[in-house]
Every structure is written in C-alpha cells, then in structure tokens.
Amino acid sequence: MKRIKRILERTIESILTVSGAVTSIAILLIVIFLFKEGLGLFKSPSVEKGYSLYVNSKNTVNDLDVEDIKHIYDSEVENWKELGGRDQEIKIFRFEEIFNIYSDEELGKDYSLLPEKLGEVIIQNPNIIAYLPQQYAPTDIQGVKALPSKDISIGDFFGGREWMPTATPSPLFGVLPLILGTLIVSIIAILIALPLGLGVAIYLSELAGERTRKLMKPTIELLAGIPSVVYGFFGLVVLVPIVQKVFGLSVGETAFTGSLILAIMALPTIITVAEDALRNTPRDMREASLALGATQWQTIYKVVIPYSASGISAAVVLGIGRAMGETMAVLMVTGNAAVMPHSLFEPVRTIPATIAAELGEAPAGGAHYQSLFLLGCILFVITMIVSITAEVISKKQLNKGV
Template structure:
C-alpha cells in the first residue's frame, strides 16, 4: 500500500519534471528565435510605413489643384508645383501648356478678393466665390481645399498631381517635407550626404586605424598592448552624444578657424568625428585579421632575408587583406548609421554635397531632427520611415558583405 503510493508519487514527480524540462526547453527555443522575429518585425514595420509614402498624394491631403477649364495642362509633378508656387516657373509653356503667365493662387488669398461678409454666415458662398476666381483667370493655378470645391465643376478643371513616385523620392534633389502645397521628398541630397561624409570619414580613419592595427599586432610589446586595447575599447564605449558634444565645442570651432570658414558646422567636422568613432571598429577587426597570419608564413618570409617591415607589407597585409576589407566595410557601416554626433556637428543643410566645407545632412540626422515634428501617419512621417528603410538596407548589405568577406578568408586558410 505504502510503497504503491510512493511509486505513484515518484512517477508523477518524474512526469512533472519532464514537463518542466520540456517547457523550459521551449522557452529557450523561443528566445533563440527572438532575434529573427525582431529583424522580421523591424522589416515589416519600416517597409509598411515607408512604402505608404508612394500611396500619398503629391499635394497635401484634402487639397486639390485647379486651373481654368481652357487650360490644356492635365498633370503636374511635385517639383513643378513647388517651382510654380515659389514663382520660379512663371509660364504655362514651361510645364506643357500655352504661353501664358501662371498665377499661383493659395486658398487664403480669397480673403483679399472678397470681404468677409460676402461668404455668408456659414461660408456657404465660399465655393462659388472660389469658382468665380478660378473661372476669371486663364492663367490661374489654384490650391484649394477639397471641401470648398463648388458642386458645379464646369467652371474649373482639377489638375492631376498623382501620388508621390519612386523617382520623386530617389531622384529628387530637394528635401522640403513641410513646403506647401507640394512637399518635396527628394532624398538624393540626404543619401549622397550620408555616403559623402562616411566615405571621407573612412578615408581619414583608414591610415590611422591600419597603422594602429599593425602596431598592435606586429610591433607592440605585451605592455603596450595592455595600454592600447582598453584605450580602444573605451573609445568605442564613449556615447555618441558625448562625441557630438566634443565635436560641437572643440572640432567645429577648430575647423572654422583652420579653414577660415563662415561656419564651422560642415561636412568636414562630421568626417573628423566619424573618423574617430569608426577607428575602434577598424582597429579591432583589422588587428584580429593580422594576428591570424600563421607564424610559419612570417618565419618563411624572415628566413628568406626579408626585413620585418617587408614581411608585414608583403606577407601579413596581403594575407589579412580580406579581414582588412571587412574592417573597412564595418567602419563604413558604423559611420553611415551614426546619428547624434553627425546631427550635432554637420550643420544639417539638406543640399547636394559639393564640398567638404559646407553644411550637409545625413539620413540618420534627418530622421532624428524631423520625426518629432512629423504627424504620425502623414506623408512626412512615412518619408522618414522610408529613409529608415534605406538605412536598414545599407547596413544589411554591409553586414552581409562583411560576413562574406571574412568567410572568404576562413576558406582560404
């Protein structure tokens, strides 16, 4: 009786333990997959929001562009609209119409045409007055809210502006997300600005980083390495705002004085800060690669009468070349994604980069600076997510190519 009970109890306990074991195992497995889930979620959310931009109308939501019925122009694109309302495009012939002066008309201007009381107590006559204005001017391009369009559309013609297109975004040279009536989402200056700053940052960081990597793997004694290694770890650990702050109070005035510039907040200041920030990545990866050169190869080179330096640049560096390329790629990745430091020192002017000594703006800095003001779900918000997608894709390409490059080295061994 007693033993029976004990046996039963022991069995239950054993079964319980087994279930517990299974449960915990399941938990571990689930956690293991969590990175994949996160990356998938990031992709879904970024692209869902980002590609929404291409369903957004070129003209602000709730508004339309109207012309005189006799006007042959059927559609206008975002930059044409912007240039018309900036008075840079002045004739319809420039956008495919008759040789007629364009008269850009914003909705608010209606109050200059008519006295307040003419619209009626509830603005019920407003649509008619608008129709009157449009019908009365052959060259007009009116920017009107949809809700005040007249019921009778015979006196006006609505111009198609369509949705924001892929070419608008990737080919556009103007980034003016808050301009009315047609916000400009030309990401080209931002994309080029990012690549521009990162490229020159790596150009500065590479010789420095390679030198230190060679020093640490080939020349430095144990004592020197013990100083350098933690120093580089610390350099990697300094928060990017601190770099940005340092850049703002030290590098920016320095650049301004050294090159005698009107402002110090330039692409060059950004390059310098990014170069410092990319150094730890470059040094660690390159040093690892060089350390992996087999002793036999070094000894063979030295025994052939080569000096130590010849061994380094004829044997060690070629052997480690793929690791060094990985270091460069990862350094670029670090520079491309850096936000705060760049935001604080580059001046943030969204213009096409032409010189190192002018303000510039990068993708991450744009997101950081503008997301706070962009209403959720709007075209501006979506455009920032699309920029995030670009950044995400760039870093994805960088991670994957660094992986492939270092795999190549492993296979070569």
C-alpha cells in the same frame, strides 16, 4: 512527481527554443514596420492630403508634376506658356484671399456658399491656379478644372535632387542630396581612419609587447564606449572651431568636420577587426619570410598585410557601415543643410541625421513621416548589405587560416 518534473523541464526547454529565435523575430518585425510605413509614401498624393489644385477649365494645361508646382510657387515659372499652356501670366490664388474678396455674409452661413464663390473667382481668371482644401472645393462647377493629383513616384524619391519635405503645396522628397551627403561623410571618414587604424593594428599585433597591448586594448574599448552625443558635443565645441579656423571658413559645421568625428568613432572598429586579421596570419609564413632574410617590416608589408587583406577589407566595410548609421554626432557637427553637396567644406545632411532632425515634427501617417521611414528602410538595407558583406569576407579569411 517525476512526471510533473519532466513536463516542467519540457516546458522550459521549449521556452528556451522560442527565445532562441528572438533576434530573428525582431528583425522580421523591424522589416515589416519599417517597410509598411515607408512604402506608404508611394501611395501618397504629391500635394498635401485633403488639398487639390484647381485651374480655369479653359486652361490647356492638364496636369503638373511636382517640380512644376514647386517652380510655380517659387515664382521661377511665371507664364503658362512655359508649361505648355497659353501665353498668360500665372496668377497664384491662395485660399485665404477669398476672405478679402467676399465678406463673411456673402459666403453664407457656415460658409456654405464658399465653394460657389471660389468657383466664381476661378472662372473669372483664366490664368489662375488655386490651392484649395477639398472640403470647400468648387467641384461640379462648370468652368473649373481640378488638376489630377498624382502619387509620389519612386523616381521622384530616388531621383529627386531636392529635399523639401515641408514645402507647400507640394513637398519635395528627393533623396539624392541625403544619400550623397551620407556617402561623402562616411567615405572620407574611412579614408582618414583607415591608415590610422591599420597603423595602430599593426603596432598592436606586430610590435607592441604584451604589457603595452594589455594597456592599449582597453583604451580602444573605452573609445568605443563613449556615447555618440558626447562625441557630437566634443566635435561641436572643439573640432568645429578648429576646422573653421584652419580652412578659413565662415562656418565650421561642414561635411569634413563630420568626417573627422566619424573617423575617431570608427577607429575602434577598424583597429579591432584589422588586428584580429593580422594576428590570424600563420606563424610559419612569417618565419619563412624572416628566414629568407626579410626584415620584420618587409615581412609585415609583403606577407602579413597581403595575407590578411580580406580581414582588413572586412574592417573597412564594417567601419563604413558604422559611419553611415551614426546619427547624433553627425547631426551635431555637419550643419544640416539638405542640399546637393558641392564641396567638403559645406554643410551637408546625412540620412540618419535627417530622420533624427525631422521625425519629431512630421505628423504621424503623413507623407513626410512616411518619407522618413523610407529613409530608415534605405539605411536598414545598406547596413544589412554591409553586415553580410563583412561576414562573407571574414569567412574567406577564416577559411584561409585552415
């Protein structure tokens, strides 16, 4: 009996031990799945899977990079000369056009003659560029040249200035506008929230009486508890029209509106962490300052604030981290234009908003899907850095207290 009991006890203890590691396992799994899907992007061809670009073999252009392809299909580049080829106008040939040239009978049963006919078209037009499914591709036909398909490169992703994940034939995954959008929105948010939050933290830790504190702390907790969709809704219905009116804009959904709503959302974090840091200042330091004839305010800004500087910076770092990862509220009020931001009063798109807005439409396993996971990886890495930085900073503060 006793033995069974002991075995049981051991089993329970080992279960407890295993569950102690649950958060570490969770993080490990998140890393594995995020990066597995995300890094797949760099193995995806830069044109859509199953498609290739074909040109006449007399064409001296041998390969095109993603930007060139986009320029051709946007009619920004209209001559092969600009791409290093002969002086010929570029003729774009779309797959469907073959059905206008040949009748169904000419294309044979089950379209078996389709590749041959496509080949004929390409041979007849030396200035042609054709975007065709590989299934019907005119391979092994003399006079037709397939442009080598390149993988999406790391440079294309991190250095690209255009985010057009659904463009055909070659989608653009330039992440710069999204990173910039995220940075602008969250940094402005913190610039707004910091003075406000610090002021409230000083009020709470230095001025407010016990009763006011007891009322205000829960209020701030409640502010942190409001769901982000509700913030987004509030922002959309209240702040967007205000911003539009005050700044005389044509649309109120701008980076600045996003910053405003994020500032409100970051306030509780900033206030709580900064207040803890301020309260951590030893009593004798305050008293020494007061004894030297300083006023309370002088003591606060010459002794208490410098002393708790690292704690306050932890608050800032944590606030930025919160702001960067915030999804729904930002998605609802920033207008979602994935372009390089030029001013605060234009629509922008942040990384989390992009994931939320596009993942639903991206087919699983495709380049678009992978690119969104890679955005998730970026976000993950940023928040890890933020969280570790904050930890290091606040440890410094703690050591000071000793």
